[in-house]
Amino acid sequence: MLLAIDIGNTNIHIGLARKVSPSPPDSGKNDWANTWRARTIAEKMPDEYLVLMRNYFDEDGYTFESISGVVLASVVPTLTGTFVDLSERYLGHTPLVVGPGVKSGVRILLDSPHEVGADRVVNAAAVCHLYGSPAIVIDFGTATTFDVIDAENNYLGGAIMPGIGLAHDALVARTAKLPKVDLAPPPSPIGRNTVHAMQSGLFWGYVSMLEGVVARLQADMGGEPPARVIATGGLSVLFAQHTDCIEEIAPYLTLDGLRIIYGMNQP
Secondary structure, three states: OEEEEEEOOOEEEEEEEOOOOOOOHHHHHHHEEEEEEEEOOOOOOHHHHHHHHHHHHHHHOOOHHHOOEEEEEEOOHHHHHHHHHHHHHHHOOOOEEOOOOOOOOOEEOOOOHHHOOHHHHHHHHHHHHHOOOOEEEEEEOOEEEEEEEOOOOEEEEEEEEEOHHHHHHHHHHOOOOOOOOOOOOOOOOOOOOHHHHHHHHHHHHHHHHHHHHHHHHHHHHOOOOOOEEEEEEOOHHHHHOOOOOOOEEOOOHHHHHHHHHHHHOOO
16 A cells, blocks of 8 residues: 655645545545544654654554555654654655656746645646646645646646644734634624624635635636536635636545656656
């Protein structure tokens, strides 16, 4: 089985795939023996993450010997080396690390192609393979990113903005009397108390940002057919319930992209 590791700024998403060749997008989690999430802690050593992974495997009845290959994408440079070390020393595999020189099936058309985050390349590869292009990928993470892929599978760029969690934390931290609130729509857009007013501004303001950014990206792309909008990340389901700009939800998009890229780079 293939071990796929997506190292983000807040969470590490780990998946154990039954096979490298991907199934259609509606197969969902069926292609994954299991997936796990852990907090991103840059200071942790390889041995510490090894203990965590061993606990995951033991609890669900898997062994490290079942791993036939490892692929990872990371936006946390200090942890890239940590997981490469872990994989080589304890799993017996040199991982494929997504970065410059790795085949992805996507051509990066940026001013400085090496600057694009590995997770964004992985998402673009997954969308092209599973959903087709043109497409816009919205990834709800620590930051919310928009990735634009044209009909020829060219990665054109996109947009990056603070995730709603960051916006919420900043608002509370920089004001004396505003409390933390649930990130959910209030009973009415017109907040009739402080909590509901904050929820209205955060949630509906964020929905409006999503719709506005997607509309501008679509207009800038031009052409027919219009790009499909695919969303992934922890809050994708919540926001998709309250806007028509999201057409598909792909909770395992980044993990699927990792196994697709792994397959492309095998002899």
